[in-house]
Amino acid sequence: MLLKGAVTMDIKVPRGTQDILPSETGKWQAVEELIREQCRMYQYKEIRTPVFEHTELFTRSVGDTTDIVQKEMYTFQDRGNRSLTLRPEGTASAVRAFVEHKMFGYADQPVKLYYMGPMFRYERQQAGRYRQFVQFGIEAIGSADPAIDAEVISLAMSVYQNAGLKKLKLVINSLGDTDSRVSHKTALVSHFEPHIAEFCSDCQNRLQKNPLRILDCKVDRNHPLMETAPSLADFLNEESAAYFDKVKEYLSILNIPFEIDPNLVRGLDYYNHTAFEIMSAAEGFGAITTLAGGGRYNGLVEELGGPNAPGIGFAMSIERLLLAIEAENNEWSEQSTLDVYVIGLGEAAKKKAVELTYQLRQKKITAEMDYLDRKMKTQMKSADRLRAKYVIVIGDDELEKESVMLKDLATGTQNLIPLSSLIDQIKTSSTQLEAEE
Template sequence: MDIKVPRGTQDILPSETAKWQVVEELIRETCRVYHYKEIRTPIFEHTELFTRSVGDTTDIVQKEMYTFQDRGNRSLTLRPEGTASAVRAYVEHKMFGYPDQPVKLYYMGPMFRYERQQAGRYRQFVQLGIEAIGSADPAIDAEVISLAMALYQKAGLKKLKLVINSLGDTESRVAHKEALVNHFEPHIEAFCSDCQNRLQKNPLRILDCKVDRNNPLMETAPSLTDYLNEESAAYFEQVKEYLNILNVPYEVDANLVRGLDYYNHTAFEIMSVAEGFGAITTLAGGGRYNGLVEELGGPASPGIGFAMSIERLLLAIEAENNTWEDLATLDVYVIAMGQAAKKKAVELTYSLRQNNITAEMDYLDRKMKSQMKSADRLKAKFVLLVGDDELEKQSAMLKDLSTGEQQLVPFNSLLEQLQNNLTTQLEEEKND
């Protein structure tokens, strides 16, 4: 039986995981600097969590969720996104009672959506999410957006575009909803069945339709910015002012609509404008979700956040031709010639690893030439050769593969010598 990986999923092999680890470490360090703390939630939740928070008119709920009945006949769903779970945990564990607000969280892990596989888009994908819950200050909106931009910039991306919009408060959206219904209703039969179903429930979602995006009525649809009340307009102006203070460049797009029902006020997307990146340019998206905590049973606690795909980040890095050199370098490759030397090599390799020096050795009893080729393939910085002659002298031959220089080093000073050599090499690389 020829069993392969399920459609829409992928195996990330050791040759690629080094890239993931670099990106994940960059993310964790950036979140630490911004003082966001990690939260880990279950991979599956009660289905009602997503229908109530994400919205039953969204594509995610209607078409993309992996939902199943467990043995207790409970409806459970593999999480399609992370905000709902984070907010559920916020409410369940009464994090709104923490003395320090807002509560600033991040999470990184697999999400699941049944959608057509495309470049950088999978049915199981890894998502980073940022949530700041407990503040209605427009300055926190700017902080969250700046954090997202900082992550991409630290990853070496330069060809980025930030687009922002305001979805307004409840009053503004009610007025805009009425205008949208009046605009689309006379011709709604020309739209897809999804749009027809959304007309009365959530006409704003019609503007996000991929099927009818080229319908002329889309171009002439009432803009939400024209229906912002004074409070919503003032809030949006403050967000833009803070972004200007932070020197975060942005464009205002009145047609930007996020695909989840819980968004209000600030909405934003970050896109790659690198040549050849692909038709789908969005890297990250997010916005404010005042009211979501109340929807899930908590007290009034405004929040804002964003989500980004790690897979698409890696694609964007490659699109800008950023290299991944030296991600999997090895400090030392230990070569043993003969069975007696092999026993010493096992001891030395273990000792080096115990002192945080990455070390590898041969376990196939190959000849020296083959072992040297392995050291080159693994990008080893040094080779440590042990044979009968070296054993007799209680020493090992240490060779610098970058210069070809080699020296005989006694076993009792080998660790110190290697640490000094590695430090020197690192300083030279920094100076270069």
């Protein structure tokens, strides 16, 4: 009750976030279970890291010239005057945990991890892109074998394919090793420097620190110099070129089609060698077609204080996966999760309904009942809406006979069942129904 003169507040969800209501969570749970099943098939184990980390983790790993670090991070001082940041991506946290807990000493290598949870970036909200978003990603740390690059890519593709997506495009590139990158960097500086004043301030700041990031600029992407910029492919040394050839060979063995895009650089500083993106080619999906992206990050473990342990991974947005499913008109039909709806007619029957509902739940049978004292016809409609498999009706006659009326909503048949055999009857009928389906 509001006090006289009290001011009401119109509090809404923060900009760039969303409430996922019960009518939608079934789709999320189905997608999440699909992802977990694929990770089980590939033997990737879940890791759960804090939602916030020390800010230095991201400035050192992601790179202080990236848009994420310069513009998008949610950073704050805690009461101990420490700088903390809500995680904008998952790789840095996973690698930090790998080093901190000495996972490089595990008997089984490489260490294969996956994570799924909220990430935070302060960016303009648009279709499928939020300031708080859910990201699934995997990391394979401890192997420099190009075969595991192909495995990582195949896992990402399998998630989308098992979600029913057919209009997919895989784009790959090689960013080369350190020596290749240094040679390419020198060529990029020479290419852009005479006309750098024509570019945005971000590009100007990146010229000497990380000119490769200029190629990823959204503001100046149509500048003529972008088209004529030196290609990294021309600067790959023999070792890097051979590695990329192996990755392509393994993808071909797996029958995974791909396109090579020499301008694909990804947005984070820790990438080297293999880089890739998976895009939706579905009509009407939107201007931002990228569904997932990733690549190899040899050297990141050492940067964060660990030994030489090369790694590769990817991340995908669950929101964009659901958008892609919708764009291809794939329906995720939520299966009925309610076994029994219990109806008690009269005060004594209601007491029995309360008791029986509890007993059913204790026996792993999902059950629901009415708590608004509605009429039987209204309760039956509620059972239909909840897609219950059975309805149990208890009245005075049933109480006297220590039985219930069990109605199968699929067939419309109903039978008087003794309370003593009710649970066995429901379990037997449900097993038969599942076998028929």
